[in-house]
Amino acid sequence: MTDQTLPPQERTGYAVIGLGELTEAQLFPAFHLSQRSRLAALVSGDSNKAREQARRLGLSDADVYDYDHFEDLRERADVQAVFIVLPNSLHREFTERAARIGKQVLCEKPLAVSVQDAEAMVRVCAEAGVLLMTAYRIQYTPHHQLARELMESGQLGRVKLLDAVNVQTEPNEGQWRLKRALAGGGSLPDVGLYCLNTARYLIGEEPYEVFAWTHSTPGDPRFAEVEESVSFTLRFPSGVVSNNLCSYGAAHHRSLRVLAERANLTLDPAFDYTNLRIRNDSQTEVKEYLVKEADQFALELDHFSACVQSGRQPFTPGEEGLQDVRIIAAIYQSAAEGRPVQLQRFEGRDVFRGQPPERAERERS
Numbered sequence: 001m002t003d004q005t006l007p008p009q010e011r012t013g014y015a016v017i018g019l020g021e022l023t024e025a026q027l028f029p030a031f032h033l034s035q036r037s038r039l040a041a042l043v044s045g046d047s048n049k050a051r052e053q054a055r056r057l058g059l060s061d062a063d064v065y066d067y068d069h070f071e072d073l074r075e076r077a078d079v080q081a082v083f084i085v086l087p088n089s090l091h092r093e094f095t096e097r098a099a100r101i102g103k104q105v106l107c108e109k110p111l112a113v114s115v116q117d118a119e120a121m122v123r124v125c126a127e128a129g130v131l132l133m134t135a136y137r138i139q140y141t142p143h144h145q146l147a148r149e150l151m152e153s154g155q156l157g158r159v160k161l162l163d164a165v166n167v168q169t170e171p172n173e174g175q176w177r178l179k180r181a182l183a184g185g186g187s188l189p190d191v192g193l194y195c196l197n198t199a200r201y202l203i204g205e206e207p208y209e210v211f212a213w214t215h216s217t218p219g220d221p222r223f224a225e226v227e228e229s230v231s232f233t234l235r236f237p238s239g240v241v242s243n244n245l246c247s248y249g250a251a252h253h254r255s256l257r258v259l260a261e262r263a264n265l266t267l268d269p270a271f272d273y274t275n276l277r278i279r280n281d282s283q284t285e286v287k288e289y290l291v292k293e294a295d296q297f298a299l300e301l302d303h304f305s306a307c308v309q310s311g312r313q314p315f316t317p318g319e320e321g322l323q324d325v326r327i328i329a330a331i332y333q334s335a336a337e338g339r340p341v342q343l344q345r346f347e348g349r350d351v352f353r354g355q356p357p358e359r360a361e362r363e364r365s
């Protein structure tokens, strides 16, 4: 393992936009664990909360910005990047505003709530000459990287099927996740996106057809605006079929199986932040891999910082997030029309991805 820890002045400085649950519980600790990234500013609509957090994190009141004064960050040479951790429908606005003041953009998933928004985000960042990365932590996680390597190596035989489940119960607390205008959809763009994106990442190809169903319990007020559950099937050019289930109405379960000719891989849990497990079942043995766990958010942060520092395209750029937004739109179309929907065909592997993270980046914890 190579220690890549940079001194503070050489790290990429970030303004984190939106101090909600993910920021406080996962991203602040990830900055602490990162080797190439530095928390430099907070952007929030709640100045009291932001000032309190700033003091706790070793920042000052001068490092706190509100949404209206976001552009003041233009003057901060020590802030090279922003991390957008806002409700989904606000991702586009802040990506465009950040690009206009020359900041590199790391944006939470889903990239946007519509294809039009996602396309605009990719275009505006390209025109401004700033990087745009979709924060897909799963693609920087050692367990999923191992699964992909095992699939590519041929050790499992030909991969036939993937089967992914990501379900949870979403309480009705006036959550923005249950409001269409803010979330863009229900369980699909939130938890179902993990099934979709992980299938695309593991298989490495782009699906060419999708067939889907949605269901919401009649009369449940949580699902007045967005769907509760989605079942969707994707077909890939090499013949692999991926079956996916997501829901806001079922008790927490997150698993993924890869079914291949000679052996099957099981990731269970597959999408949690910690304690992921990966098992290989063949006819002769059951093998559980010991994979060194690393903080998923620190890994993705440091990957983006490495890209900012070297000028290279991230492994999960805006185009990677845009492709998922396109497929999500096709999933909804298929469910609405009750028929399979064809997607644009793409040949080759990793067509929307940049260079993979270096091994040292991912094995460093």
Ligand code: NDP
Pocket: 018, 019, 020, 021, 022, 023, 043, 044, 045, 046, 084, 085, 086, 087, 088, 090, 108, 109, 110, 135, 137, 176, 182, 190
């Ligand atoms: P929260 O609701 O906990 O936080 C969102 C924050 O956004 C709020 O605290 C608030 O911060 C700010 N905000 C600005 N405008 C609004 C508004 N109109 N309504 C609500 N909040 C607003 O959400 P999460 O932190 O769970 O999610 C944020 C983003 O991160 C989403 O895009 C989500 O999909 C993504 N996410 C990704 C995960 C992953 O594993 N990669 C896991 C969880 C979420 P303030 O008070 O500072 O202004």
